[in-house]
Amino acid sequence: MNEKELLLNLLDKPSVTPDDAGCFDVIESYLSEFGFQTEIVTFGAVKNLWAVHGNGQPLTVFAGHVDVVPPGDLSKWTTPPFAPTERGGYLYARGAADMKAGVATMCLAATNFVTQYPDYQGSIAIMLTADEEGPAHDGIKQLMPYLVERGVNMDYVIFGEPSSDKVLGDTIKNGRRGSMHVHLTILGQQGHVAYPDLAANPIHALGPVITRLADEIWCQGNEYFPATSKQIWELSGGAGASNIIPGEATIRFNFRFSNQLSAETIIERVHTLVAETLQTLATNTGKRYTYDLYHELAGEPFLTREGDLTQAMQAACQSVLGQSPKLSTGGGTSDARFVAPFGPQVVEFGPVNATIHQVDECVKIDDLPRLTQVYQRVLMTLYGKN
Ligand SMILES: [Zn+2]
Structure with missing residues (x-):
């Protein structure tokens, strides 16, 4: 399966917050084929997914959400929001940019990497919730302390949120107000x-x-x-x-x-x-x-200072996309606020955010494999494989 096929399997699920609507089944069965140990952690009525490959440090976590905001007035959509449709090089569906494209490409980057470098030292995890767009009480906010309590020690956390402004790779969020x-x-x-x-x-x-x-x-x-x-x-x-x-x-x-x-x-x-x-x-x-x-x-505000993770991310954008992304703390809040207080370096990087939460939300199809490559390149740098 490539990232576009995985993405299509997520976009046809009407995972309006806080319902994963079967997205986690798709992701679990995909990741377990590559040796990831997957687990559904439930808080209240909300499901969260934790999937891990390998052992020990460093631990890099790809994080995000599969829930989406409601589509709103269906008559305004050119094609139905949960029937993903290609037009003019773009894939249209609710959640295409925020943030199922990020989820699909992060999963592909992780499985590509562990296949290509089975001897890498450390571990790689995927951490997803279905409660980001709503109250966000039973998602990452509860999952983080639960995992830390169990001894999970995250070094790097990458949220595949749509951070890019005009073109893929122009902006990395390294904090939030x-x-x-x-x-x-x-x-x-x-x-x-x-x-x-x-x-x-x-x-x-x-x-x-x-x-x-x-x-x-x-x-x-x-x-x-x-x-x-x-x-x-x-x-x-x-x-x-x-x-x-x-x-x-x-x-x-x-x-x-x-x-x-x-x-x-x-x-x-x-x-x-x-x-x-x-x-x-x-x-x-x-x-x-x-x-x-x-x-x-x-x-509370948080900031990841320039260091291993921001540098790996900037270098990957340069080599894969030819972009020199700026570091930004602009925009609204995200689940990264629940991770940063535990100490890992945290960034948000993902597709162009121009249509998020809008009617006819879309993502550029050509950006999907490029995004996978960026994430994969970041892993190569963090695990000393370039
Ligand atoms: Zn989002």
């Missing part, structure tokens, strides 16, 4: 709009609070990360009547933050800024406000 959601409610004193002296209007207090938060420079960024950004995405208040001063008003905002900050340091600063602003208001207007604040951390 942190992401955190914050909910802030200002509590005032409800009253009649005609009797403002008896009330404290929390919407009026939100103005200076928003200005203070918006003016704050959270960090300047560094050579790997852009400056930390904060975006308020919701503002709500009102008691539903034009003659009532409401008792509370809420804003919700999201931080995308660099490795110079942590969730804890950001939250401390938010508390300080809000408390100071409300204190100033109390001094200037006599109106007293309190607030409630809570946060949800989606992931």
Whole structure:
């Protein structure tokens, strides 16, 4: 089987998150033919696949997910999302780019390598989940500590996520910004709009609070990360009547933050800024406000510094694709955030991401064997075979 045949066998499975829809059966039977020990690890209702070949260190892990986002409005698709179709050199299906192409080519690279170098020292594994596109609670987040507890010690982890921007090999992700959601409610004193002296209007207090938060420079960024950004995405208040001063008003905002900050340091600063602003208001207007604040951390930032893995990946892109990829920490979160805290070098590298999560998602067919070769070349470098 080549990577395109394996990919077609995955793309016709409607593995809408968190259902693997038979993808793991396909991958298990493929890998076991090459001597991989495969295991399905279930958390809640979610299946995860761990497959390993060889023994000991170094251990290189190809990682990712077989679940996909829902196809959305089927009438908008040129051809059905789970009936993979070739047109003009591209393969169209939900999950083609995010990330079944990565899964298929990583599997091929691993089996090609162990066939070609049966005497290699160390081990190679495939780690996949069906819970990446949804809540991501029962996937890599739980599988990592489970494996580490069992003594699995990963040296290098490559996520075959669609990292490329314009052409295959132009971008490697070597980290991600942190992401955190914050909910802030200002509590005032409800009253009649005609009797403002008896009330404290929390919407009026939100103005200076928003200005203070918006003016704050959270960090300047560094050579790997852009400056930390904060975006308020919701503002709500009102008691539903034009003659009532409401008792509370809420804003919700999201931080995308660099490795110079942590969730804890950001939250401390938010508390300080809000408390100071409300204190100033109390001094200037006599109106007293309190607030409630809570946060949800989606992931702390992480960074794999330039080293064995980034160098092997860059060299492989150069020799196979003629590309000099840039290292980037841009984009949204991925499961790599659950792996990096355990210490291995982690990168994300895979196909062009232009159509991910869209109608008519596709991957360039010619890129498939080239991607396999890149992964294979990386293994050759990491195991001293070039
Ligand atoms: Zn993905």
